[in-house]
Amino acid sequence: MALFGQTIICGFLMGGVYAVIAIGMTLILGVMKIINIGHGHLMMVAMYVCFALFTSLGLHPYIAMFVAMPCLFGIGYLLQRYSIHRVRFVDTILPQTQVLLTLAIGLVFVEIIRVIFKSDFRSVYTPFSSKCLYIGDMSISLPQLISFGIAMAFVAGLHILLTRTDFGRSIRATAQDLDAAKYMGVDALRVSSLTFGLGMALAAAGGALLLPIFYLFPDIGVPFTIKALIITILGGAGSTVGALSGGLVFGMAESLGAVYWAPGYKDVVGFVIFLLVLLFMPGGLKTVIKR
């Protein structure tokens, strides 16, 4: 029973961090109507930024993230403004030009990182990396708990941004009806660029929070892109609350799978959920299937 409880809690905490990453993807999906395949790759870039700050200046990832987030925000803003947006109206044979472009951009970053840091596995050991809290028989890793707390703070902050400020409302309005938002005087390119930046900054935050828990290598991004998409589908596109609940459910399912099935198959669990949703819940997916 203790194992079960611990597994659930561990997954729950993990899910909170996943949610932050997924919200980034949801925002981008909502406003720009594209799936950012480079999402995980750019998260990886943020992790390396934190890693570099940790090794050179000894900054803890929780502090370094406040450097990584503005960096990624800038990268995201520039990418949307000068690259992804440009191909939006190009008439192409392959319909998913923008999506393929995010993949290509992601690969560029992976290879840049590989050139600089090589393919080696890295990790960040902080003073409390291996500390645990004990509740009865259950042990809960301290860095996970702290990461979860910070993640929730981000989710809450974002929720306030989206519901209480004109900028946040403009983001939601653009996602819901682009033309109507233009009528209201919203500069769609500016909003989409800022949204892409914001999405990337959230991915960066998620990456920094994962850093004390995960090994780091240049190809770490792909599974996270997939996880973010699965969470988005679980929670329904374009909603913070949905992404949060989707993230928590996903985290717990993954954690249960790792403990009760096999640790190697941890990443497959998400895919199985994805398949099940696809096969048995097509109603909830209508927006996904028929654009």
Added chain:
Amino acid sequence: MAKKSWFLPAILGIVAIALPPFLGGYFQHILILVMMWVAMATGWNLLGGYCGQASLGSAAFFGLGAYGAGMLYLHWGISPWWGVIAGPLLAIVVAIPIGLVTFRLRGGYFVLSMLAVCETIRIIFLNWVEMSAGPLGIVIERTWGMEKLPYYYMVLAIAALSLYVVYRLMKSKFGYYFVSIREDQDAAEGLGIPSTKYKMYALIPCAGIIGLAGAFYMNYMAFIEPNTVFPLIISATMILSVMLGGPGTFWGPALGATIFVLLSELLRAFAGPVIGTIHYLIFALILVLVIMFLPNGIAGEGDKIKRLFRGKKPVYVGGE
């Protein structure tokens, strides 16, 4: 739908058959890679370029083809050459349920779901050690030792077969239906085209061709492991080749694959020793630039490229 005469292909064919015996081993190796990627890009183009279902997970079929061949040897000691049958077969058998599920998705969701499929298969092959030997991989003995020429003719035949299959398909009802689905799925349904069924008809030869290339890879390289046959970069390279040459054109993917392999070897030869993996970075950059400025590839944007050199204004057909 290619309107090229038979003349150029015939010359190319004769050169491809007659020239290699006079080349050194290194150049033969490069030509082998060229032909392998020609087959794979042509296969990807069938589903992605003609039918419009750009898949980010086609490495799955490559890996399945390779493992189809490798596991014959691993479990029963059967010559992996039988893999040219078993490999594509395995790829197709796995492709069918994958297609049935993922074809329910459209656009970017399909692209990403195929990536998820490929990742899943990679993880399964890594972890299911009894089946696949896991991360250790499969090592076989090469049939012809260090000799390259027989391998070359083998892969030449595979490339020619894939081109022939795609050519015949595109000349027939299938071709018209594939392109109709790409151009407008709703309109296609309205014309009585069962789109999911025809996507499957495009997927099956696509998986077969790529699987065949994978089976060849097993025989030629004599070693495979999940991380070398299932990675994203293989899928991405297929996309790059097709996008570079021209998606939805007959010769485009072959052209793109050729340019890709030659450039890759050049970069590896010159830049490789200096900065490790920089040639991958250059590829990724090329991919970005191609998507941004030549989204329809060299063959698809022929007019645009000509204009660039001659400085002529575009000519619009029809109009007013």
Added chain:
Amino acid sequence: MLKVNNIDVYYGDVQALWDISFEVKEGEIVALLGSNGAGKTTTLNTISGLLRPRKGNIEFLGQELTKLPAHKMASLGIAHVPEARKLFPEMTVKENLLMGSLMPEAKARREESMERVFTIFPILKERAWQAAGTLSGGESQMLAVGRGIMACPKLMMMDEPSLGLAPFLVDEEFKVIERINREGITILLVEQNVAHALKACTRAYVLEIGRITLQGKGEKLLHDKHIEEAYLGI
């Protein structure tokens, strides 16, 4: 106030408007009439900057509009109340209204405008916390107009405000339009409901297949034989 001079508009290669010219003077209600596909919405979208004329130009208060991006129109004082309502369905009524007042001038008067909207449409105050997607047809139309008022515009362009409304609601709708106009907002109205529009407006233009075929004072047009012809094909 608004001057449209000889514009030709295309969707890709398809010409939608031929040599359209008209004028809206300060304080007027001007109606653009015509059956569906005549080019009324296209005209409004061109003024809004979502479409560009290939020929001709548009002036608003002496300023050339044709070169400005769509999102700048709002800051000049043009509010567009679009067809099919185009509300933000997952946002509350209040948030929708707030979205109407993004421009600095309108933002400064946000509270005041909100009160004004709630006086004109008391029902919106009751529904303030409800998602816009759950409103009835009539209520959504009120919200769309309310969102336009929030912008404190000089010119309000309304696209088919009576579309899909039950007859008694149409009456209400036109009362509101006249009221807003009395309160100092110039109105450019696109309508299918000919009778109502002609009675309410100062002047009207009739569009047929992308061309202006008839213009004049509202009351006068009301009895013009040609109108019925344009609509009913008799």
Added chain:
Amino acid sequence: MAYLDINHVVRKFGGLVAVNDITVGLEQGEIFGLIGPNGSGKTTLFNTINNYYPANSGEIIFKGIPITRMSTHEICRLGIGRTFQVVKPLKRMTVLENVMAGAFLRTNSATKARDKALEIVDFCELMQRKDMPAKSLPIADKKRMEIARSLAGDPELILLDETAAGLNLKEIDAAMVIVKKIRDKGITCFVVEHVMKFLMGISDRVMCINFGAEIARGTPKEMSRHPEVIKAYLGEEYVKGK
């Protein structure tokens, strides 16, 4: 039993009832017109017939076969062709290839499909345009090509969605000639239209709907004088004027 029977069909989108209990029967070989103001549910009714949007309730029977639950392409194979309100050309294919894509419904041979397509292209007077890519056609020819594409599949009933929208007067006249020619081939036509002139000139019977429900039915002449129709289009005052 009529040729195409639509019985009490209802289609909702969320709270909006787009098609509200429509019952109508089409006879073989007639041109049946459907009119109504913008947003009255005409296109939605079409989309329920070929099950692009499944009906929430009611049933649709074609030649005695219930088609309410059949998929779009099966309905097409059964003999119901359609065109789209917003044209959906297969952009990068030529006109001939577009029509061939339609012709493959009844044959597997590329040669036969080409012959059939050429015949239809000629029938629709598109011969000069046959090798142009569909995307570079002017709108009138795009609409005509859609009709051709649909005809190539040998439909027995064709649903024409706003064939005249966006055309000029000359083009509308030409389109009317084509629709009449189609009927003369024995194909039943169900026509949705906003341009009244178009419908009045060709249809045998007309139904007018508003708010998704039928408000009047009759000959074109009756319809143009029908008070409910005038009210829906022009407003109450015009009715009193009569």
